[in-house]
Amino acid sequence: MQNKKLVNGRSEAVVDPDDRGLTYGDGLFETIPVRDGQLCLWNYHMDRLLDGSRRLGLPEPPLSLLREEARYLVRDIEKAVLKIIYTRGSGENRGYAPPSRPLPTRVLTLHEPPKQTVGNWFEGVEVNICKTRLSSQPALAGIKHLNRLEQVMARGEWRDQGVAEGLMLDENGLVVEGTATNVFVVQSSALVTPALDYCGVEGVMRRRIIDLAPELGLRVEHRGLYPEELGDVDELFLTNSVIGVWRVRSVAKSTIAQGHIANRFLERVAQDSLVPDQVMRTLDLPK
């Protein structure tokens, strides 16, 4: 995927060292799966980018231009991940004050699909609990901004490839999300997922799962979960745009109950994510 990059529409694709995306993490990003030249859940991603821009006071992103540039990069691409970064651009002056007339920067880069073992879908995943906590910041909670050191620190806590993800807790010790995934629990007829009012990222796949819950006869509850509660749930699964859905087999070596709801969701979202073909063939996909 060499040279599959565009920065403000140019294929030279380099970023000004004064760009506020670099100097302050002053911007947003989206990670969008590409399947047979199609941009999966594009509208969900653009909704979140719009919402994040409003929250940060960034100019409204040029959605049709982004779509045009994205399509240019992904034409003839079978499977990939398209990353879009949208920053406040280079400042009028050095300093935190946002420029009165920002000229945002848009960065589009295309990446190989991550190499994941199919066992993550077939057998479920082992996860651990990270020591790094998520700090509480209502002004930034939910949006996919570029300040991601907490996730970097948390993901740096383990190198064991047998551990697929780490759960992150908030200051009160409640599970909020994985380093790169959202968390769902099935308990009786409830689908429980942590509220993201104080920390966490509102994943596009999380929103899709919530939208699909009524079809599966589930009512959605937003609340935090203590790690101790996870031993008593009917099912626990993780979601993000790229993986779709992973059932969790164990948390910090403690076994988690297995059900079939996670797979019902996986069937519904597989075509909008990068679930491997070998897994796709075993699913009862919607026609």
Add this chain to the structure above:
Amino acid sequence: MQNKKLVNGRSEAVVDPDDRGLTYGDGLFETIPVRDGQLCLWNYHMDRLLDGSRRLGLPEPPLSLLREEARYLVRDIEKAVLKIIYTRGSGENRGYAPPSRPLPTRVLTLHEPPKQTVGNWFEGVEVNICKTRLSSQPALAGIKHLNRLEQVMARGEWRDQGVAEGLMLDENGLVVEGTATNVFVVQSSALVTPALDYCGVEGVMRRRIIDLAPELGLRVEHRGLYPEELGDVDELFLTNSVIGVWRVRSVAKSTIAQGHIANRFLERVAQDSLVPDQVMRTLDLPK
């Protein structure tokens, strides 16, 4: 100051859009005043950069190379601000996991000194109190990392040029720092400054002031300050590398007592910061 940039030693000075400094804010920075071709408080800045690198698990920064590159940029420069950014470089893969063998990126950019009215030194400054709070994250507190959205949001709260700085509170409502400055209070023979164990940036000028305190017969206390307390202090002042010291005249329109300790500190640090000549001439500078 066009073309006064170096990225990994190259004067083309552009950054890879996959650099983790941009994608995650995965790095550190220093803002160093330049005075008559000299890099002010260089060792303090490099100490902090080393400490930050250890905290983030970045490879040790190449201090002698940084010094060489910095000197190349600032030779013949009378007054400027040199910014050094040091990131974890481009990743082996997309994703939060830090690469096992990172190749850090170093970015050096030279900027005009900020335009500040001399009244900020002569008469002291008006400050307000920001609505944006600092979140509590002990893993990142104190270091000057690239995740600066809280400061950007806080600095975006006002445009009134009569307000020179905004104080930021922690979750408990205690004053921690300004958006780009540290805070000191004089009370009897104590110099009080907030501890930075849960949030805030340990400014180089803050450390310098703490080191100088015994010379002025002051003992240093680290504790948070409620905004209501500020009305009862003997003096309140702000510090950073570039401005040196600013006395505070009022906080949210409430008058603050004035003393002469702030100016004693200013005299001692003026030559290590970008205090304007017009102000310098009025100070009793050390010989």
